[in-house]
Amino acid sequence: MTQVVHTRDELAAVLDAAGGEIAVVMTMGALHEGHRRLIRVARERSPFVVVTIFVNPLQFGPAEDFEKYPRTLDEDLEACRAEGAAVVFAPGRDDVYPGGAPSITMNPGPLGAILEGASRPGHFSGMLTVVEKLLRLTRADVAFFGEKDFQQLALIRRMVVDLELGVEIVGVPTVREDDGLALSSRNRYLSPTERISALALSRALREGAVHSEPKAVLAAAGKILADEPGARLDYLELTGPDLGAVPTDGPARLLVAARVGATRLIDNVSIVLRKEA
Known part of the structure; x- marks a missing residue:
């Protein structure tokens, strides 16, 4: 049975009883087959899979779609239950950033200044900041990310190595529609x-x-x-x-x-x- 928690304390209580390797899949919700594939691959590795659902304001620019980004929590929870996730952590903004917007964030370095970084200034700083927080909050041993966001995957791998976070990062191939369109x-x-x-x-x-x-x-x-x-x-x-x-x-x-x-x-x-x- 999938447990749904919304606060840090609720998450910590569930993790205390995990008893084994913790696998994590991070999402911003609006789950599709690509996300479901991540959960299935994670479950092949560990019976205890935590799915996080959080639309992170730090990685959206002022002209981007934060307010209209799809939020479909009820449908997302059904998908997580169907795929056998042990826990869904769906926090509010105050649970992730209890002191408000952080004054110290991750610097993505030169790798974060090219490609998406050149087109979306500040995006990777916000992304890495929330990923680092969620890796710690979920006590992840291994985390799974899709290769569609390949620069994101490369930066997360670099951060985990440089900061010695002790988490294994696994890339999962892009899932596509029958006509080839990458799921998003x-x-x-x-x-x-x-x-x-x-x-x-x-x-x-x-x-x-x-x-x-x-x-x-x-x-x-x-x-x-x-x-x-x-x-x-x-x-x-x-x-x-x-x-x-x-x-x-x-x-x-x-x-x-x-x-x-x-x-x-x-x-x-x-x-x-x-x-x-």
Whole structure:
């Protein structure tokens, strides 16, 4: 049976009785199949899975969608029960930030200044601040994050290593619709026409992944996006697997962000580069 708690004290009481490894899945609610997959993968690792549901104000910019971000707690709790989560921690803002907005927050460093960080100043500072808090509050031994938010995953891994938090971070592959669109809570904002335009992101990644030379990867992906007027490109970047320099040979990552209508979408795919003969 899934226990639902809302305060730090309630969470602590439940965790005191956990008796074993604690696996954590952090969400902002509006759960979809991608989140459910995270819970299932976590349950394969540990019978005691904590799901957190908290729309974190610190990671939204002033022109972003904090107020209209979907809040569907009743449906989210049903999904967590169906997937066998042991605990759902759904705190209010005062439970996460009892002293109000924190005066000290996480600095994401150079890795947080590129890609999403360049487009959304302050986003990663707010994200890392709440993740660090929730890792401690949930007493996590292992935490699961989706690869769709690949830069987020890379930053969390870096934070855990640099601050010696002693938590294992596991990345779970992106879950997609049958037509290739990466699952996102923001997909519900898309009109039918916009949703068709949004498919250009995943199509561009697939076309890029066919190639193994960096210029060819970017050219193939870029052409798909240039031919879709309904998707306004923010960035299309090829990086190393840790978001560092592009390797001449071996694993790499192709990342894209674009705005479709009023909705900003991101996606990425793993690519293997090969040296030219």
